[in-house]
Amino acid sequence: MSQLPAIGLGTWQNTDPEDCVNSVKAALEMGYRHIDTAQFYGNETEVGEGIAVADVPRDEVFVATKVHAEKFGLAHEEVIEGLEVSLDRLGLDYLDMLYVHWPVGNYDPTETIPAFDELVDSDLINHVGLSNFSVELLDEARDELESDLFAHQVEMHPLLQQDELLADAQAHDQYLVAYSPLARGNVFDVPEIQDISEKHGISEAQVSLAWLLSKDNVRVIPKASSDDHIRDNFHATDVSLDTDDVERINNIDRTERFVEREGAPWLQ
Numbered sequence: 001m002s003q004l005p006a007i008g009l010g011t012w013q014n015t016d017p018e019d020c021v022n023s024v025k026a027a028l029e030m031g032y033r034h035i036d037t038a039q040f041y042g043n044e045t046e047v048g049e050g051i052a053v054a055d056v057p058r059d060e061v062f063v064a065t066k067v068h069a070e071k072f073g074l075a076h077e078e079v080i081e082g083l084e085v086s087l088d089r090l091g092l093d094y095l096d097m098l099y100v101h102w103p104v105g106n107y108d109p110t111e112t113i114p115a116f117d118e119l120v121d122s123d124l125i126n127h128v129g130l131s132n133f134s135v136e137l138l139d140e141a142r143d144e145l146e147s148d149l150f151a152h153q154v155e156m157h158p159l160l161q162q163d164e165l166l167a168d169a170q171a172h173d174q175y176l177v178a179y180s181p182l183a184r185g186n187v188f189d190v191p192e193i194q195d196i197s198e199k200h201g202i203s204e205a206q207v208s209l210a211w212l213l214s215k216d217n218v219r220v221i222p223k224a225s226s227d228d229h230i231r232d233n234f235h236a237t238d239v240s241l242d243t244d245d246v247e248r249i250n251n252i253d254r255t256e257r258f259v260e261r262e263g264a265p266w267l268q
Contacts, residue, residue: 009230015043017043024050033061036065048091051090064095065095074106075112098128132265137265155257159256160255187208202239205233
């Protein structure tokens with residue numbers, strides 16, 4: 001399995017043009033090598049500008065975006081055309097990974113998935129990703145996919161631990177990429193997280209990220225725009241939680257999801 005950097009910069013809601021460019025540049029020059037965006041975020045142009053002005057070679061940066069049913073559609077030709085638009089906005093010749101953002105709208109595995117294989121064959125994308133799928137939908141997609149499925153991206157944090165999807169990713173030797181890994185800031189108020197933060201003298205954010213990264217095949221893409229938060233998140237890769245810390249978070253008896261949309265698989 002090719003390597004996906006442990007931590008990436010999430011850019012959802014980073015829509016102020018100057019802030020977006022600066023945060024991407026700052027993250028890359030700080031050491032990040034994975035940048036995640038999406039057509040739906042409305043910031044691909046600014047993300048591309050941040051990559052361009054950073055003092056980091058393009059071939060050292062793993063760049064991912066997502067095609068969306070409500071932007072260009074997910075029929076075969078719509079995926080191809082949507083990728084071309086995203087590349088133009090990003091100012092790139094290829095993507096390291098393209099995701100299906102949500103399996104909704106006109107998503108049809110027999111139509112949508114072969115377009116991804118075509119893009120791989122054309123060297124326009126290196127890897128195929130899916131986002132917000134169920135295990136059943138992942139199996140359907142894998143049946144249609146000639147390329148290897150590289151990653152599945154989902155909301156994942158101590159309050160939504162995604163055991164079934166993690167087991168699926170590990171069984172198929174693919175990455176599970178955790179978005180909203182800080183539960184939109186709600187991990188800061190979880191007593192177990194607070195206690196472990198105080199125990200190690202680290203931030204609650206670092207506790208949550210380190211817990212996720214303690215799991216095989218998991219990668220994280222926390223959103224941040226300020227230099228301080230970008231730096232704090234990045235140094236979660238230096239944190240080693242002990243077995244008791246990990247088990248205490250594993251045993252949190254509370255489940256909350258913070259990202260919902262009509263048609264999501266878990267609502268079916």
